[in-house]
Amino acid sequence: MADLKLTDVGKTYGGTVEVLKHIDLEIEQGELIVFVGPSGCGKSTLLRMIAGLESISHGTLEIDGEVVNDVPPSQRGIAMVFQSYALYPHMTVRDNMTFALKIAKKSREEIDAAVDKAARILQLEPYLDRLPKALSGGQRQRVAIGRSIVRDPKVYLFDEPLSNLDAALRVATRIEIAQLKESMPESTMIYVTHDQVEAMTLATRIVVLANKGIAQVGTPLQLYETPENEFVAQFIGSPSMNLLAGEITNTGPQTTVALAGGGTAVSNVASQPSDMGMKVNVGVRPEDFVAAGEGGDFVYQGRVDITEALGEVTLLYFEAEGEAPPVIAKLPGIHEGLRGNVARVRADPAKVHIFHDGRSLAWRDGTPGRPVAAVA
Amino acid sequence: MAGQKSTLTWAVHISVAFLVLLWVFPTVGLLVSSFRTGDQIGTSGWWAALLPQEQVVQFRTLDPDDARVPVGDLFVVEGDIFEGGEPLDIAAYGTSSRAVGAFEPGEVSEMGEGETLVLNPDGSYVWTGTDDQISGRGQRIFATVTSPPEFTTANYEFMLLDERNSEGMTRAFFNTLTVVIPATIIPILIAAFAAYALAWMDFPGRALLVAAVVALLVVPLQLALIPLLKLHNEIGIGKGYLGVWLAHTGFGMPLAIYLLRNYMVGLPRDIIENAKVDGATDFQIFTKIILPLSFPALASFAIFQFLWTWNDLLVALVFLIDSSGQTTVMTRQIVELLGTRGGDWEILATAAFISIVVPLVVFFAMQRYLVRGILAGSVK
Numbered sequence: 001m002a003d004l005k006l007t008d009v010g011k012t013y014g015g016t017v018e019v020l021k022h023i024d025l026e027i028e029q030g031e032l033i034v035f036v037g038p039s040g041c042g043k044s045t046l047l048r049m050i051a052g053l054e055s056i057s058h059g060t061l062e063i064d065g066e067v068v069n070d071v072p073p074s075q076r077g078i079a080m081v082f083q084s085y086a087l088y089p090h091m092t093v094r095d096n097m098t099f100a101l102k103i104a105k106k107s108r109e110e111i112d113a114a115v116d117k118a119a120r121i122l123q124l125e126p127y128l129d130r131l132p133k134a135l136s137g138g139q140r141q142r143v144a145i146g147r148s149i150v151r152d153p154k155v156y157l158f159d160e161p162l163s164n165l166d167a168a169l170r171v172a173t174r175i176e177i178a179q180l181k182e183s184m185p186e187s188t189m190i191y192v193t194h195d196q197v198e199a200m201t202l203a204t205r206i207v208v209l210a211n212k213g214i215a216q217v218g219t220p221l222q223l224y225e226t227p228e229n230e231f232v233a234q235f236i237g238s239p240s241m242n243l244l245a246g247e248i249t250n251t252g253p254q255t256t257v258a259l260a261g262g263g264t265a266v267s268n269v270a271s272q273p274s275d276m277g278m279k280v281n282v283g284v285r286p287e288d289f290v291a292a293g294e295g296g297d298f299v300y301q302g303r304v305d306i307t308e309a310l311g312e313v314t315l316l317y318f319e320a321e322g323e324a325p326p327v328i329a330k331l332p333g334i335h336e337g338l339r340g341n342v343a344r345v346r347a348d349p350a351k352v353h354i355f356h357d358g359r360s361l362a363w364r365d366g367t368p369g370r371p372v373a374a375v376a
Numbered sequence: 377m378a379g380q381k382s383t384l385t386w387a388v389h390i391s392v393a394f395l396v397l398l399w400v401f402p403t404v405g406l407l408v409s410s411f412r413t414g415d416q417i418g419t420s421g422w423w424a425a426l427l428p429q430e431q432v433v434q435f436r437t438l439d440p441d442d443a444r445v446p447v448g449d450l451f452v453v454e455g456d457i458f459e460g461g462e463p464l465d466i467a468a469y470g471t472s473s474r475a476v477g478a479f480e481p482g483e484v485s486e487m488g489e490g491e492t493l494v495l496n497p498d499g500s501y502v503w504t505g506t507d508d509q510i511s512g513r514g515q516r517i518f519a520t521v522t523s524p525p526e527f528t529t530a531n532y533e534f535m536l537l538d539e540r541n542s543e544g545m546t547r548a549f550f551n552t553l554t555v556v557i558p559a560t561i562i563p564i565l566i567a568a569f570a571a572y573a574l575a576w577m578d579f580p581g582r583a584l585l586v587a588a589v590v591a592l593l594v595v596p597l598q599l600a601l602i603p604l605l606k607l608h609n610e611i612g613i614g615k616g617y618l619g620v621w622l623a624h625t626g627f628g629m630p631l632a633i634y635l636l637r638n639y640m641v642g643l644p645r646d647i648i649e650n651a652k653v654d655g656a657t658d659f660q661i662f663t664k665i666i667l668p669l670s671f672p673a674l675a676s677f678a679i680f681q682f683l684w685t686w687n688d689l690l691v692a693l694v695f696l697i698d699s700s701g702q703t704t705v706m707t708r709q710i711v712e713l714l715g716t717r718g719g720d721w722e723i724l725a726t727a728a729f730i731s732i733v734v735p736l737v738v739f740f741a742m743q744r745y746l747v748r749g750i751l752a753g754s755v756k
Contacts, residue, residue, distance in 0.1 A: 053649050074655030086646035090668045099664075100654035151654075 010058030079148035567632030675745035
């Protein structure tokens with residue numbers, strides 16, 4: 001139950017290999033923060049640094065206003081749930097859950113009360129005397145979480161807790177974690193995942209990590225609606241946002257961009273007169289495209305290479321131009337007979353993003369000021 | 377592919393069967409021989425010991441001068457060849473050493489000039505002839521009898537219980553135990569700590585130490601015998617149990633550390649990190665997490681070390697056995713027996729079996745740990 005503050009935190013291996021740099025992050029009590037990012041972006045490393053399992057090469061980590069850089073893991077008031085569960089295989093569920101308390105030399109009554117409470121919350125009562133090998137994956141994960149709960153930590157750390165579960169169990173356990181968080185609103189949780197859905201559904205705020213730094217911090221919908229940069233724009237949402245190269249031809253409260261493909265995009269993002277002629281990328285999410293008729297404006301036109309009719313939506317994959325990834329449109333409803341033909345799509349100006357040098361024009365005068373890592 | 381697989385399976389099965397036979401035959405032979413007398417070993421192989429023995433036994437009728445009875449103008453001697461003993465099955469008999477199986481039981485054997493002898497299946501006989509013929513010594517009867525299998529524990533009584541037998545195995549047996557038990561436990565205790573440190577504790581020079589352990593694995597122990605004995609003599613240990621324990625500990629240590637470290641390093645890092653987050657110290661992690669999880673590796677090394685030290689002759693000769701002979705071990709005792717009792721196979725077989733029975737029990741009791749320990753780490 002604590003505030004957490006990272007100031008200019010960095011991690012270097014062997015003095016030369018830089019993994020993370022300039023991480024500034026404040027986490028308030030009661031938040032559930034999700035770290036997401038592509039594999040190798042350092043999200044697990046950051047979590048392990050908070051846990052104390054990796055040393056902090058640079059900067060400071062404060063928990064409850066106290067710098068804990070050199071405090072051993074057990075005294076930081078944290079509990080960690082590992083991807084592999086990391087249950088002690090030779091101990092029963094009860095012994096697994098009481099291990100930390102016994103080491104801390106808690107009284108018998110205290111231990112029993114804590115275990116009973118955790119077992120009740122997680123519905124583990126029937127399994128307390130079993131060994132981990134006699135449990136299913138979901139049950140093991142619950143034991144791992146229970147082991148954290150009994151310690152009543154200031155901060156819960158979850159390292160990809162669901163990635164070892166199968167799809168159905170993953171959804172169920174995700175909901176359980178959400179309920180757990182709701183039942184303990186005071187607790188602070190940090191959750192690492194590479195799964196967008198987990199991030200979007202669980203998080204109070206999401207921290208997108210990329211290229212050794214933080215790409216953007218915000219609520220799930222902020223990240224979706226107003227991505228700060230091309231990386232976040234493309235990372236959040238599936239299929240990812242289309243980026244179309246173009247040049248600004250009209251500035252003002254609305255910006256018009258003439259696209260290289262022949263289309264024209266109008267965006268509600270404001271621009272200044274000096275932006276005229278600026279080379280930009282226009283970003284449109286596949287689901288924000290709507291079919292455009294003959295004549296009239298269009299953002300993109302191209303020959304449809306593949307269609308995927310899912311019933312509620314139809315995915316159109318346009319023929320790729322050169323090396324660029326194909327433009328994808330996700331149109332509501334059923335559209336037949338488009339494959340092999342030329343189709344046109346347009347977009348609502350409110351849903352058209354403009355990026356220059358990887359950064360969103362919308363954020364130019366917004367709340368930046370925070371150094372944003374160079375975007376991949 | 378399926379064909380290849382089944383060929384391979386067959387090859388494996390045949391190899392296994394071959395290895396099993398290769399091990400079982402001598403062992404069973406030793407066991408069976410140790411329960412037989414020297415004569416039995418001399419007449420038939422151990423594989424025949426369980427079958428009824430067919431052998432030609434020479435009997436002699438009662439002395440005619442005492443036992444003959446006149447019948448008409450002839451004399452008759454009657455009796456029973458099994459008089460006072462267990463009756464045996466008679467397969468055939470003869471009256472001459474040149475034809476020991478010439479007649480069926482009950483058949484009349486003509487011995488020339490009217491002299492006859494009948495041996496009945498129950499062992500009774502009737503010897504009939506003239507005054508001249510039925511005189512002198514009793515007539516020889518060669519009976520081919522089959523006797524049931526017979527075993528004796530006399531060899532074991534002699535080797536283990538007979539206090540007058542200066543070549544007995546009892547003292548050597550307990551001496552060997554005195555050597556082996558500490559020589560198994562001490563290296564495991566030390567190596568387990570070392571292996572944990574080399575696997576999971578960060579300190580400078582760790583990789584070098586591991587490399588040194590691996591390097592020591594290939595150093596033959598013969599190299600160290602003389603310098604080590606000199607050292608023992610100089611620091612006052614001399615020859616004795618302490619010296620041999622220390623020597624076995626030292627010689628077993630590289631492999632012990634290597635095996636245990638490799639096993640421990642394969643334990644999931646998450647578990648150990650979780651224990652750290654739970655607040656466990658290194659010592660608590662070692663005793664509460666690592667040791668219980670390493671039991672298969674500990675057991676497998678214990679079996680190895682036990683078998684080596686049990687079967688060891690060289691190290692015991694150098695570091696333990698002095699001229700008093702009070703501290704002789706079983707391997708040494710068997711070497712002595714080979715010299716003094718080289719022809720007495722029943723004694724040698726008994727001594728050999730006494731020396732392998734404990735390893736056999738240990739092996740069968742713990743073999744699942746042995747297999748698991750060897751495989752451990754290679755298969756997740």
